[in-house]
Amino acid sequence: MPMAITSTTIPMRRAKKRDWSWLAGYALIALPVLIMVALIFYPAVLALIDTLFVPDATTGVTALSLSNYQAFFKDRILVANLLFTFQVTLTAVALLFVIGYPLALYLRFSKSRLASVVQVLTLFPLFVPGVILAFALIQFLGSHGMLDSLLHAFGFTGFRTPYLQPQGVIIALVWESIPFTVLVLTAGLRQVEDAVVESARDVGANSWQIFMRILLPLSLRSAVIVFCLNVIGIFGAFTIPYLLGPAQPMMMGVSMQQTFNNYQDRVGALTQAVITFLFCAVVGLLYVRTVTRGRKERA
Amino acid sequence: MSTLELVGLTKHFSGAKQSAETVAVNDINLSVGDGEFLCILGPSGCGKSTTLRMIGGFEEPTSGDVLIDGASVVDMPPNRRPTAMVFQKYTLWPHMRVYDNIAFGLRLRHQDKAQIDKEVRDSLALVGLTGYDRRYPAQLSGGEQQRVALARALVLQPKMLLLDEPFSNLDALLRVRLREELYAIQRRIKITAIFVTHDQEEALSLADRIAVMNAGQLEQLDKPSQIYAYPRTLFVADFIGVMNIFPVQRQGDLLHIGQYALKAPEGLNGESGLSVAVRPEDFTFSATDGAWQGVIDQTIDLGHYRKVLVIVPGLFGDETAALAHRVKVYMPKSVQARAGDRIALTPSRYLVYSDTAVTRTSSATRTSSATPNAQPIEVRNQAVSGEDDR
Numbered sequence: 001m002p003m004a005i006t007s008t009t010i011p012m013r014r015a016k017k018r019d020w021s022w023l024a025g026y027a028l029i030a031l032p033v034l035i036m037v038a039l040i041f042y043p044a045v046l047a048l049i050d051t052l053f054v055p056d057a058t059t060g061v062t063a064l065s066l067s068n069y070q071a072f073f074k075d076r077i078l079v080a081n082l083l084f085t086f087q088v089t090l091t092a093v094a095l096l097f098v099i100g101y102p103l104a105l106y107l108r109f110s111k112s113r114l115a116s117v118v119q120v121l122t123l124f125p126l127f128v129p130g131v132i133l134a135f136a137l138i139q140f141l142g143s144h145g146m147l148d149s150l151l152h153a154f155g156f157t158g159f160r161t162p163y164l165q166p167q168g169v170i171i172a173l174v175w176e177s178i179p180f181t182v183l184v185l186t187a188g189l190r191q192v193e194d195a196v197v198e199s200a201r202d203v204g205a206n207s208w209q210i211f212m213r214i215l216l217p218l219s220l221r222s223a224v225i226v227f228c229l230n231v232i233g234i235f236g237a238f239t240i241p242y243l244l245g246p247a248q249p250m251m252m253g254v255s256m257q258q259t260f261n262n263y264q265d266r267v268g269a270l271t272q273a274v275i276t277f278l279f280c281a282v283v284g285l286l287y288v289r290t291v292t293r294g295r296k297e298r299a
Numbered sequence: 300m301s302t303l304e305l306v307g308l309t310k311h312f313s314g315a316k317q318s319a320e321t322v323a324v325n326d327i328n329l330s331v332g333d334g335e336f337l338c339i340l341g342p343s344g345c346g347k348s349t350t351l352r353m354i355g356g357f358e359e360p361t362s363g364d365v366l367i368d369g370a371s372v373v374d375m376p377p378n379r380r381p382t383a384m385v386f387q388k389y390t391l392w393p394h395m396r397v398y399d400n401i402a403f404g405l406r407l408r409h410q411d412k413a414q415i416d417k418e419v420r421d422s423l424a425l426v427g428l429t430g431y432d433r434r435y436p437a438q439l440s441g442g443e444q445q446r447v448a449l450a451r452a453l454v455l456q457p458k459m460l461l462l463d464e465p466f467s468n469l470d471a472l473l474r475v476r477l478r479e480e481l482y483a484i485q486r487r488i489k490i491t492a493i494f495v496t497h498d499q500e501e502a503l504s505l506a507d508r509i510a511v512m513n514a515g516q517l518e519q520l521d522k523p524s525q526i527y528a529y530p531r532t533l534f535v536a537d538f539i540g541v542m543n544i545f546p547v548q549r550q551g552d553l554l555h556i557g558q559y560a561l562k563a564p565e566g567l568n569g570e571s572g573l574s575v576a577v578r579p580e581d582f583t584f585s586a587t588d589g590a591w592q593g594v595i596d597q598t599i600d601l602g603h604y605r606k607v608l609v610i611v612p613g614l615f616g617d618e619t620a621a622l623a624h625r626v627k628v629y630m631p632k633s634v635q636a637r638a639g640d641r642i643a644l645t646p647s648r649y650l651v652y653s654d655t656a657v658t659r660t661s662s663a664t665r666t667s668s669a670t671p672n673a674q675p676i677e678v679r680n681q682a683v684s685g686e687d688d689r
């Protein structure tokens with residue numbers, strides 16, 4: 001009975017196809033998820049356990065305790081480090097916006113040939129590793145560095161080097177993050193159509209009003225992404241604050257390294273790591289929410 | 300309500316290479332009266348948008364002047380010009396509700412709240428969107444979005460309304476409806492309007508006058524009826540409506556088209572580079588009595604009349620050319636006509652152009668040695684000489 005054969009084989013084929021297709025999506029993300037779990041979440045959970053379960057000084061029995069964290073927040077130097085890290089991060093991120101938006105606006109709206117030159121220049125820091133940058137800055141901005149000598153030649157002697165000062169760290173961190181900031185902000189601004197801007201100008205808005213009322217709200221998602229990733233990156237920075245920063249207070253990355261190496265205090269360093277991680281995780285959550293909401297709106 | 304004057308308006312764009320310069324708009328001169336509806340019509344890339352954008356202040360002229368009410372505005376940015384523009388697409392600010400879109404310009408002018416409220420509601424009513432004020436642009440259809448854009452432009456009471464193909468992204472039916480609404484609104488508030496389109500039907504049905512542009516130049520500025528009846532250049536003849544265009548050879552007072560001939564009008568200068576243009580409705584026809592002998596190839600029913608495509612081998616000398624250039628004829632539906640029928644055509648009215656260009660783009664190149672006629676010459680109801688050479 002040929003009829004019976006066709007009517008049974010065709011649905012079976014379809015069912016089989018549908019069974020396998022959904023697996024492909026999971027297969028694609030399986031490896032990155034595994035790596036993330038192995039390299040980030042597993043150590044994070046271990047660190048959390050290590051810092052929360054403290055052996056009693058006399059009996060040696062481990063028990064759940066916040067004493068490591070209490071110790072951290074009682075230590076004036078460590079709290080100063082944490083506040084200093086906040087301060088440097090927020091200043092650097094604010095500066096990045098102040099520098100990044102004008103550059104991105106220029107790149108988005110300029111029709112001149114100079115724009116492509118500016119584009120290349122803003123990307124330049126991307127090709128200079130942090131260590132090289134740090135030494136270049138010491139050469140240039142250090143005491144008796146190039147800038148100091150130059151100013152001396154013109155009879156100006158009041159120069160105080162930002163090397164080993166918070167300003168030095170901030171300058172270097174900002175420099176390092178400019179390419180990313182400008183790239184993402186420019187991409188966000190490019191999604192705003194010319195007609196959207198022109199019609200605002202047409203009804204009487206000046207450039208500042210167009211930026212505040214049209215461009216900023218319409219590129220807000222890019223701005224949030226820039227904010228989150230810069231905060232996370234700068235808050236946990238190590239190389240630049242280690243090479244350029246002051247001895248006291250120091251940023252969390254340097255503080256952790258010192259606690260671990262100089263004081264051989266593994267749990268103390270872990271406690272600082274967990275605090276840093278928790279703060280960055282909160283910002284990361286904001287990032288994930290922004291990105292996923294953007295997806296939904298476009299769908 | 301205001302007048303507009305364009306004086307020698309010209310725009311060059313520098314291309315990617317230093318040498319490559321586009322002449323987007325070339326020496327446009329025209330004036331628009333108070334309350335007039337002007338359509339700028341032309342094929343894609345002919346410089347319509349660039350012209351409009353120079354009026355609105357979004358593009359700086361390379362040379363020439365834009366006068367509104369007799370005063371030059373070329374040095375003013377768009378926000379200081381008394382014009383309001385409606386763009387083709389992406390016109391609304393997506394992050395603002397309809398209300399805020401319309402109120403934006405009023406708020407920039409620091410009007411008080413009650414006044415803004417009243418004017419926003421009035422302008423929404425004007426475009427038939429009362430009650431839509433809480434919606435975001437994404438919650439509106441394309442037609443509704445363009446109506447809000449119109450309301451947003453009108454709420455500022457500009458002296459002049461500029462529209463750049465505002466309905467070209469909409470489907471045909473909606474386009475016609477919005478066109479009629481726009482026409483009614485423009486008549487009601489008596490605003491001067493400049494409307495850019497590449498759709499001749501849109502231009503013919505909206506405009507008091509049409510400016511036909513081609514390759515950056517103004518080809519003709521006239522009333523729609525005039526443009527249709529007396530296209531000034533071969534380009535306009537070909538671009539507006541349906542036209543049969545035949546290159547002709549002149550011999551004395553005869554114009555030869557293949558083995559046929561038409562009478563050359565008086566005052567026609569030049570020997571070569573002449574063309575004859577005949578509208579499809581300007582033929583008389585019968586089964587056998589007529590100048591041009593042909594066979595009906597195809598009939599197309601167009602509602603109240605019929606379009607008939609006729610193969611006339613004698614016009615071209617061979618069948619393939621005749622098939623490629625079928626003569627277009629409009630007939631009343633009362634006349635019997637079927638594919639395969641024999642038919643004889645006689646042009647009852649035609650225009651003669653001293654212009655070599657038959658294609659749509661090269662009307663600027665005139666090669667005639669004698670001074671060519673600047674205007675076409677009309678010929679009506681001439682006794683047409685029949686077949687010659689025989």
Ligand SMILES: Nc1ncnc2c1ncn2[C@@H]1O[C@H](COP(=O)(O)OP(=O)(O)OP(=O)(O)O)[C@@H](O)[C@H]1O
Nearest residue numbers: 312313321323342343344345346347348349350497
């Ligand atoms: N910003 C620009 N830079 C360089 N060339 C341009 C620019 N804007 C327009 N042009 C060129 O100028 C010419 C006229 O363009 P315009 O946009 O005015 O044409 P249009 O008549 O509006 O065409 P369409 O019907 O396709 O909108 C075109 O050749 C176009 O490529």
Ligand SMILES: [Mg+2]
Nearest residue numbers: 347348349463
């Ligand atoms: Mg255009």
